[in-house]
Ligand SMILES: [Zn+2]
């Protein structure tokens with residue numbers, strides 16, 4: 001595997017649709033590991049595995 005540990009991309013938080021909520025620190029976007037992928041556990045709806053953002057590979061809390 002190539003080193004992708006530093007590759008992240010900003011995506012719209014699925015929980016609030018970009019309006020801002022506690023899960024995206026009220027900015028409406030979250031930083032996830034690129035390429036951005038919807039959470040396979042909830043398919044983008046939001047669950048504990050994706051920190052309720054709907055995205056897989058969330059940067060921050062789960063690093
Ligand atoms: Zn949000």
Ligand SMILES: [Zn+2]
Nearest residue numbers: 039042047050
């Ligand atoms: Zn999820």
